[in-house]
Amino acid sequence: MPDVFADLVGQDEAVAELRRAAVAAATVLRTGAADREPALIAAGPTSGTDAAPVGVDPSSGMTHAWIFTGPPGSGRSVAARAFAAALQCAYGTGCGECPGCHTTMGGTHADVRMVVPEGLSIGVGEMRALVLRAASTPSGGRWQVVVIEDADRLTEAAGNALLKAIEEPPPRTVFLLCAPSTHPDDVSVTIRSRCRVVPLRQPPAVAVAEVLVRRDGIAPDVAQWAAAAAQGHVGRARRLARDPEARKRREAVLAVPRRLTGVGAAFDAASALIEAAEAEAEASVAESDTAERAALETALGAGGTGRGAAGAIRGAAGQLKELEKRQKSRATRAQRDALDRALVDLAGFYRDALTMALRAPVAPVHTDTAALAGAGAQKWDAEGALRRLEAVLACRAAIEANVKPRIAVEAMMLALWKG
Numbered sequence: 515m516p517d518v519f520a521d522l523v524g525q526d527e528a529v530a531e532l533r534r535a536a537v538a539a540a541t542v543l544r545t546g547a548a549d550r551e552p553a554l555i556a557a558g559p560t561s562g563t564d565a566a567p568v569g570v571d572p573s574s575g576m577t578h579a580w581i582f583t584g585p586p587g588s589g590r591s592v593a594a595r596a597f598a599a600a601l602q603c604a605y606g607t608g609c610g611e612c613p614g615c616h617t618t619m620g621g622t623h624a625d626v627r628m629v630v631p632e633g634l635s636i637g638v639g640e641m642r643a644l645v646l647r648a649a650s651t652p653s654g655g656r657w658q659v660v661v662i663e664d665a666d667r668l669t670e671a672a673g674n675a676l677l678k679a680i681e682e683p684p685p686r687t688v689f690l691l692c693a694p695s696t697h698p699d700d701v702s703v704t705i706r707s708r709c710r711v712v713p714l715r716q717p718p719a720v721a722v723a724e725v726l727v728r729r730d731g732i733a734p735d736v737a738q739w740a741a742a743a744a745q746g747h748v749g750r751a752r753r754l755a756r757d758p759e760a761r762k763r764r765e766a767v768l769a770v771p772r773r774l775t776g777v778g779a780a781f782d783a784a785s786a787l788i789e790a791a792e793a794e795a796e797a798s799v800a801e802s803d804t805a806e807r808a809a810l811e812t813a814l815g816a817g818g819t820g821r822g823a824a825g826a827i828r829g830a831a832g833q834l835k836e837l838e839k840r841q842k843s844r845a846t847r848a849q850r851d852a853l854d855r856a857l858v859d860l861a862g863f864y865r866d867a868l869t870m871a872l873r874a875p876v877a878p879v880h881t882d883t884a885a886l887a888g889a890g891a892q893k894w895d896a897e898g899a900l901r902r903l904e905a906v907l908a909c910r911a912a913i914e915a916n917v918k919p920r921i922a923v924e925a926m927m928l929a930l931w932k933g
């Protein structure tokens with residue numbers, strides 16, 4: 515069995531840093547330093563060399579709070595989980611074989627909590643409960659690890675609750691946050707100042723293709739195509755290689771530039787893109803929605819007629835409403851994610867046209883529409899291709915800033931048509 519960092523694609527520097535920290539963490543546990551003098555490891559390297567134990571390189575030491583940053587698909591949560599496993603590893607290295615590694619990677623370790631926000635944000639209630647649990651003594655005798663995927667989706671109140679825990683960390687608790695960047699829009703400046711940052715880069719297509727072949731058993735030519743088309747996003751590459759529906763959706767998006775023949779066509783293309791994103795999102799959440807509702811109804815004893823049934827029904831209505839609210843928020847998120855994937859594909863097409871117009875010696879993102887992008891490059895020139903690429907990126911930014919998706923997409927389609 516490979517060690518826990520094996521799935522972290524193309525991130526050699528980050529992996530080396532995390533390995534050193536895991537070894538330092540094991541030393542801290544062995545010497546009991548964490549319990550005796552938590553300040554030794556509380557603030558990490560930013561606190562200055564005088565806080566580091568003598569003879570220990572401060573940059574290799576252990577820290578209570580970390581932020582993993584990088585573009586979507588670069589493996590932020592993969593890195594956080596692997597590091598959590600290395601912290602729980604009986605050998606302190608993330609061997610991949612001991613029970614600590616195994617249960618962490620499998621998501622069943624009692625002292626590792628993965629927080630995956632399903633709605634648009636992580637609320638304060640959830641965060642307080644989490645912080646409280648994280649302060650308890652680790653049952654496995656090592657660390658309490660809390661992984662917060664998408665820390666950029668914390669509400670302000672939840673961020674403050676987390677900050678308090680990070681400012682005065684319990685001696686055996688480690689927080690691992692994942693966020694696109696350390697920009698104040700993603701992570702508050704105060705939280706950032708308490709954390710050590712592990713930047714991940716967009717993995718090169720060859721590295722992504724290699725892992726698809728090695729771990730997922732995908733044919734090399736398919737893996738190479740999918741890795742390039744996914745633009746360094748490992749999960750997306752895997753989906754494209756395996757799921758015919760995902761391939762079909764991508765093809766529909768890449769047909770857009772060909773379809774823009776007039777104003778009417780531009781509006782039609784906008785509608786088609788929005789509706790495809792809605793349909794994709796609906797398909798992705800429908801199954802869990804139904805299962806959740808059925809589970810809740812069973813738990814609430816739906817259909818009961820005995821004593822207290824009337825009161826139970828009143829309480830149940832509230833809980834069902836709460837569930838529906840959560841599901842709606844999740845559906846909105848899924849829709850935005852689907853639309854964003856489509857826009858990234860489209861941006862890749864215009865990037866190809868731009869690099870071709872410039873005769874830049876780089877491989878196209880979409881090998882299957884390279885001829886079409888080449889025709890665009892001739893027709894539009896570099897300047898026209900750049901304007902179109904910018905229109906796609908502006909659309910992404912507008913949706914991120916809460917402009918109604920349909921309005922942003924219509925504006926983009928008109929800009930793509932007019933150039």
Ligand SMILES: [Zn+2]
Pocket residue numbers: 602603604605606607608609610611612613614615616
């Ligand atoms: Zn291990």
